Structures are given as structure tokens and as C-alpha cells.
Amino acid sequence: MFNHTITWVIIVLLIIVITYFVGPVPPKPVYSTEWPKVPADFSELEAYIAAREDSLPVRKDNQARILWHDSIPRMTEYSFVYLHGFSGSYRDGYPVNVNVADTFGANIYLARWADHGLRPSHSLEHFTPETAWESAREALAIGSRIGKKVIVMSTSTGGTLGFQLAAKFPDSVFALINMSPNLKDDVPGTFLLNSPWGMELAMLVSLGDSRELQHEEPEASQYWDTIYPARALVNLQALVSTVVKKETFEQVTCPVQTLYYHKNMFEEDERVEVNKIPRVHKQLATPAAMEETVALDTPGTHFIGSDIKSKDYRAAQREIIRFCREKLQMKVK
Numbered sequence: 001m002f003n004h005t006i007t008w009v010i011i012v013l014l015i016i017v018i019t020y021f022v023g024p025v026p027p028k029p030v031y032s033t034e035w036p037k038v039p040a041d042f043s044e045l046e047a048y049i050a051a052r053e054d055s056l057p058v059r060k061d062n063q064a065r066i067l068w069h070d071s072i073p074r075m076t077e078y079s080f081v082y083l084h085g086f087s088g089s090y091r092d093g094y095p096v097n098v099n100v101a102d103t104f105g106a107n108i109y110l111a112r113w114a115d116h117g118l119r120p121s122h123s124l125e126h127f128t129p130e131t132a133w134e135s136a137r138e139a140l141a142i143g144s145r146i147g148k149k150v151i152v153m154s155t156s157t158g159g160t161l162g163f164q165l166a167a168k169f170p171d172s173v174f175a176l177i178n179m180s181p182n183l184k185d186d187v188p189g190t191f192l193l194n195s196p197w198g199m200e201l202a203m204l205v206s207l208g209d210s211r212e213l214q215h216e217e218p219e220a221s222q223y224w225d226t227i228y229p230a231r232a233l234v235n236l237q238a239l240v241s242t243v244v245k246k247e248t249f250e251q252v253t254c255p256v257q258t259l260y261y262h263k264n265m266f267e268e269d270e271r272v273e274v275n276k277i278p279r280v281h282k283q284l285a286t287p288a289a290m291e292e293t294v295a296l297d298t299p300g301t302h303f304i305g306s307d308i309k310s311k312d313y314r315a316a317q318r319e320i321i322r323f324c325r326e327k328l329q330m331k332v333k
Contacts, residue, residue: 029129029242033168036134036141042073045145053112059222062089062117066146067098067108069333078174078330079147080108081139085156085182086236087124087213088303089117091223093155093179096305096317100153100177103321105333107146111139116225124228129239136161140172149174151328153320155305156272157182157240159258164243167251175255175328177320179305183244183280184273217308249283255290256281257323259316261304263297271302290327294319 039045046066053063069076082097084090090097090110101108114131115124136158143150151174154162159181166173213226258277262268277293284291296304296315303309304316324330 027238029133029238031130031133031164031168031242032137034137035169036138038138038141038145040145042146045142046073049142057119057122058112058117059119062112062223064112065110066142067101067110068146069102069105069107075145076105076107076147078104078106078149078151079143080106081143081150081152082108082110083136083139083152083154083158083161084111084113084116085154085158085303086113087116087225087228087232088155088158089223091306091308092303093153093158093305095307096179096313096320097153099317100320100324103332104324104330106151109139109142109146111135111142117223118225120225120227123225124232127228127232128235129242132157132161132239133164136165137169140165140169144172151175151177151324153177153179154181155179155303157236159183160240160243163248163252166254166256167248170251170253173254176252176257177323178256178258179316180260180269180272180302181258181277182240182272183276184240219308223308244280246283249280250285253285255323255327256284256286257292257294257320257327259294259296259304259319261297261299261301262295267297267300269302292323292327 039048049064049066068074080097080101082090082093084092089112097110098108113127113135115122115127118125140150140152143152150172152162152165154177156179159178160183162176162178163181166176210227210229213224215221215224215226258281260269260272260274260277262274268274274295281291281293296312296319298312298315300311301309305313307313310316321332325332
């Protein structure tokens with residue numbers, strides 16, 4: 001009787017294991033390396049960006065835009081491209097992004113990922129790793145139109161995309177400045193979203209087809225997507241897992257600065273695993289003298305460059321300006 005019971009238990013377990021591994025798996029993303037075509041004329045470039053943003057249900061002040069230094073449309077020696085994080089906007093790194101560009105007399109393109117910053121019923125509706133990558137590639141192309149040397153600045157998963165840009169377009173990225181890059185989610189079990197039944201797990205975690213988030217800061221709901229499809233979490237994990245690889249980092253040769261919040265083991269970034277950051281930097285092909293990691297103990301948040309979220313965004317701003325002056329030899333204007 002005992003042996004019979006054991007046999008049935010083993011059979012049931014085998015069925016469960018087989019069912020799991022033959023379950024639906026999210027498709028592997030395919031990342032194009034084609035250089036996007038954007039207008040060369042400044043007026044046409046602005047019109048191109050505005051036409052797309054105006055054609056979509058973009059929430060107030062979430063639109064992509066170029067901020068010209070001194071409000072004059074002309075190419076500057078350096079330009080910044082800012083890539084926000086998943087479900088975020090330019091405000092997840094503002095005012096640091098804009099202040100740094102202004103400090104060095106540089107134009108800056110504040111990108112908006114595809115399907116981000118839209119009114120709730122449309123938020124992240126068609127988000128995929130490929131659409132995020134397409135947005136990043138176009139942002140780099142626009143940055144190349146408005147500045148001779150492009151510095152990609154980012155927050156969170158914008159940093160994931162930034163590393164990919166530097167790896168695939170090494171001649172077009174002058175430097176990377178990453179604020180709290182998403183190299184690994186700090187939520188236990190996140191990797192399961194990219195495994196068989198990942199979509200079903202995402203729906204289980206979200207308690208339905210959609211995920212709804214609450215922010216402590218009233219202003220945050222305008223600049224972060226607070227309701228979006230559960231499948232977006234699966235696509236986010238697919239993006240991170242297919243980009244964050246040794247072969248990606250080994251192709252990065254440009255100067256790199258990575259900043260993150262860490263005070264102690266109990267007070268540190270609550271969204272990404274910061275202990276992975278130094279390990280990733282060791283894999284870069286960047287000369288040791290031109291790469292650095294900076295732990296900040298005062299921001300108190302993942303969003304170290306945001307005046308909405310951070311207790312001390314100026315700490316990040318000071319370190320970035322120092323890096324630009326000392327490592328990149330940029331002059332304050």
C-alpha cells in the first residue's frame with residue numbers, strides 16, 4: 001500500500017513538472033540594430049516629434065521633447081539623451097537630467113518610451129521589449145542630430161537600454177550616466193515571469209489582467225503609469241533578461257558612471273539589486289580610469305534624480321557634474 005502511494009505521488013509530481021516545462025513561454029525579443037531615420041532639419045525634427053506625441057493620448061507634461069540650450073535650435077558640442085524607467089517619465093530623473101545638461105551648455109532630448117505616459121486605459125497597452133528598444137534607438141538618433149557627442153543618461157530600466165545602446169552603437173554613445181540601473185529586480189521570484197506560465201504568474205501577482213500602483217506623493221500619479229496590463233511585467237522581465245548579459249557589457253567601451261542609493265544593508269534601493277552593479281562594471285571593456293560606481297546614502301529612494309521622490313537629488317547631481325568635468329573633460333558654461 002505504501003509503495004503504491006509513493007508511486008502515485010511520483011506520477012503526480014512528474015505530471016506537474018512536465019506541465020510546467022511545456023507551458024507557454026514568452027517569445028524571445030528580436031532587437032534590430034538598424035539606425036533610425038529622423039529629420040536633419042531642426043524645425044522638421046521638432047515637428048516630427050510633436051506630431052507623434054500629439055497623435056497619442058499622452059498625459060499632460062509627459063510628452064517627449066527637445067530642450068535647446070538657451071532656447072536656440074542649434075547643435076551643441078555635447079547633447080544628452082534621457083531615458084526614463086519602466087512605467088516612468090522624464091520626471092523620474094528631473095531636475096538632475098535638465099540641470100546637468102544646462103550646466104554644460106548642452107541640448108537634451110527627454111525621450112518617452114512607446115506606450116508610456118499615456119492615459120490609463122492606454123498605458124503600456126502594446127509595450128514589448130522591441131518597442132522599448134525602438135524608442136531608445138530613435139532617442140539616440142535624435143541625440144546625434146542635436147549634439148556632436150551624445151551622453152545617454154538614464155534611470156532604472158532606462159539604464160538597461162542605455163547599456164544596450166552603448167554595446168550596439170559604440171561610435172554614437174560618448175558616455176553613459178546611469179542612475180539606479182535595472183540590472184536585476186530586487187523582488188524575489190521576478191525571474192519566474194520569464195519562464196513557462198510567466199504570463200499566468202503575472203496575472204496571479206497582479207490579481208487580474210491589470211496592475212494598479214499607488215504613490216505616496218500626489219504629483220507622482222501624473223508622471224508614473226499607475227494602471228497597466230499585467231503582461232507588461234512579463235515583457236519588462238524579458239527585456240532585462242535578454243539585455244543584461246556578459247556579452248552586452250563586454251561590448252561597452254565608453255566612459256560609464258553608475259549611481260545608486262545605498263546607506264546600509266537595511267537602507268538601500270528597494271527596486272533593484274545594487275550589489276550587482278559593481279559586478280557588471282567589472283565586465284565592461286571601458287578603461288578602469290573611465291568607469292566608476294557611486295553609492296549615495298542620502299536620497300532614500302530608487303529615483304535618486306527625482307525631486308518628486310528623492311530626499312536629496314542634489315547628491316546625484318553633484319556627482320554627475322564632477323564625473324563630467326573630471327572624466328569627460330567637459331567645461332561648465
